[in-house]
């Protein structure tokens with residue numbers, strides 16, 4: 422995060438202007454970023470399913486509705502908003518459940534700029550805020566038949582409350598015993614292509630003749646359950662995820678030999694001979710890329726299954742060693758409700774005046790972001806009360822901060 426902008430106050434319900442180019446109208450507010458004015462509020466559609474955003478471009482004098490990426494926040498009874506780093510807007514929703522309270526609207530982050538270039542339209546991306554440092558997602562890649570699914574199932578079985586599987590979408594037909602929504606979201610190509618176009622996917626790739634992809638929602642659902650997300654995706658998908666702010670750990674699984682891989686694929690008995698040949702052809706390229714590209718943080722050889730599983734657990738720090746794990750599991754934001762006064766911001770500390778007590782958010786160490794969750798939010802309460810935003814600002818340093 423760069424230099425903090427000056428104190429910025431936003432209250433969206435009372436319809437005031439704060440002299441910082443922020444104007445409110447009913448439940449709408451406008452934020453200026455560069456040549457553009459982002460009007461946030463109202464409803465996104467007639468069904469009132471989410472908070473709307475429209476953009477006024479001062480250079481062309483035109484209004485537009487941007488392409489939305491990420492899960493949109495549901496409408497609420499008002500919200501406060503602050504511009505952070507000139508590239509995202511932090512929204513604190515009123516009277517909303519704690520896990521739905523803090524949202525970020527990214528308007529000019531690297532991810533949004535890249536998506537604008539790809540889609541050729543104006544783009545904004547929603548990302549929900551999560552308190553604390555959630556553990557990094559785990560991307561597991563490797564050629565078909567190497568044993569990725571088997572290893573992941575073992576992890577999920579041994580640590581059901583710790584890990585959650587990112588359920589991918591695919592256009593391939595379900596195998597016997599595969600369950601829609603559990604193993605995959607089995608889908609029509611035309612539907613998936615439209616969803617990709619609409620920005621609903623974190624990554625996608627054509628694999629062995631079918632389309633596979635990880636939706637943003639698949640990853641968010643796991644994060645919301647407070648679990649560490651595991652993605653089973655091919656090498657192309659891993660490369661795409663590397664280019665997003667997801668900050669995952671990338672593990673490549675390789676077979677002891679190509680012959681072993683072929684044996685496993687045949688023994689599984691789920692593919693036709695033609696499909697096996699295609700998967701083996703692709704495996705050669707995947708093995709080359711997986712082991713040489715520097716894309717992966719770890720390469721594990723799946724020789725003996727139990728032995729490989731032990732090594733996987735070790736690198737994830739599940740054998741008592743530090744491994745590659747990170748702090749605690751995510752906490753959701755727990756602001757008291759309703760927030761019925763404006764919000765003040767200085768040096769990445771956002772203060773909300775909630776009547777009897779003050780509540781703060783520290784946004785100085787944000788991580789991740791769209792597509793997915795914005796992590797690294799810190800929350801604190803203050804054990805004294807001060808009237809008015811200016812008072813709060815001046816007296817902040819006198820108060821003891823109690824961090825969650």
Ligand SMILES: Nc1ncnc2c1ncn2[C@@H]1O[C@H](COP(=O)(O)OP(=O)(O)OP(=O)(O)O)[C@@H](O)[C@H]1O
Pocket residue numbers: 563564565566567568569570571572685686688689723724725726727729
């Ligand atoms: N270490 C191992 N030794 C022998 N067989 C194994 C080993 N690991 C997994 N297998 C077996 O190999 C087959 C393929 O494993 P699995 O389905 O987990 O592979 P995968 O990498 O997930 O494949 P895909 O990418 O096609 O989904 C399964 O029948 C599984 O039981």
Ligand SMILES: Nc1nc2c(ncn2[C@@H]2O[C@H](COP(=O)(O)O)[C@@H](O)[C@H]2O)c(=O)[nH]1
Pocket residue numbers: 562563564565569589590593624625626628629633634635653654655656657658659
């Ligand atoms: N890029 C992505 N690859 C994915 C995804 N989900 C699965 N996969 C990979 O596809 C192959 C084949 O899987 P199968 O179930 O048909 O055997 C395998 O390598 C998976 O890792 C995804 O969402 N994106």
